[in-house]
Amino acid sequence: MILIKLGGSIITNKEKPLSPRKKTIENLAKSLRKIEEPIIIVHGGGSYGHYWSVKYDMHTKERKYNLRGVSIVKNSMIELNKIILDSMLKNKLNPYCLPPTDFMDGNKPITKKIKEIEKIAKSGLIPVTYGDALWFGQKKTYILSGDKIMTHLAKILKPRLCIFALNEDGLYSDLKSKKLIYELHGERPTISENKMDVTGGMTRKVEEALKIAKSGLNVFFVNGNKPERIVKAVKNRTFEGTLFRGKRNV
Secondary structure, three states, rough: OOOOOOOOOEEEEEOOOOOHHHHHHHHHHHHHHHOOEEEEEEOOOOHHHHHHHHHHHOOOOEEEHHHHHHHHHHHHHHHHHHHHHHHHOOOOOEEEEOOOHHOOOEEEOOOOHHHHHHHHHOOOOOEEEEEEEEEEEEOOEEEEEEEHHHHHHHHHHOOOEEEEEOOOEEEEEOOOOEEEOOOEEEOOOOOOOOOOOOOOOOOOHHHHHHHHHHOOOOEEEEEEEOOHHHHHHHOOOOOOOOOOOOOOOO
């Protein structure tokens, strides 16, 4: 089974509020058709969820956020999710929408529900979930990022491979020269952040990727603008990207 995260910066234009990158989404859907294993898709919020969460000052910490903001973030994520589902259907895939409320209790994953996602994926349907504003309890809410969902799903389901589709070729050791880091073995690289992101941007992705790799799974960072690289990662072919090599506990 393959776990794939479609980053918000790939499926939307993050510079322009509420702007999906429909052609890119279409190309991604076409590439997913070439994968002959069960897959689970997680997608980010990009210029939908992120835009509103910045506007209403909402974060990943559980707090009493503006209720209007909570409603609008949730609504915008449903809107973006629908665009992705429609594109997958158009390309003869069988997506199965799974809002994170289906498998989260407060900020804790429900193991039994997540194990059910694996059965759905193995049936031939493609579970599709996404980052969202979630109810925590005691009148508090929080933003659950798609990156965090990747870690929750990976730790319980132990997929063969986890892939993060980014707006870059992978991780760079130097942003100016765009020198690519091809492989990491559990070490924490230095990250140069160049944009503000509610859910932590590249730093958060790296943190979650390291957690997943620590549990023994390989994680790839690939360029989602070149979706054939996702297929190459799955089929173990050579391509440009960054591999976080899973550390097997002996």
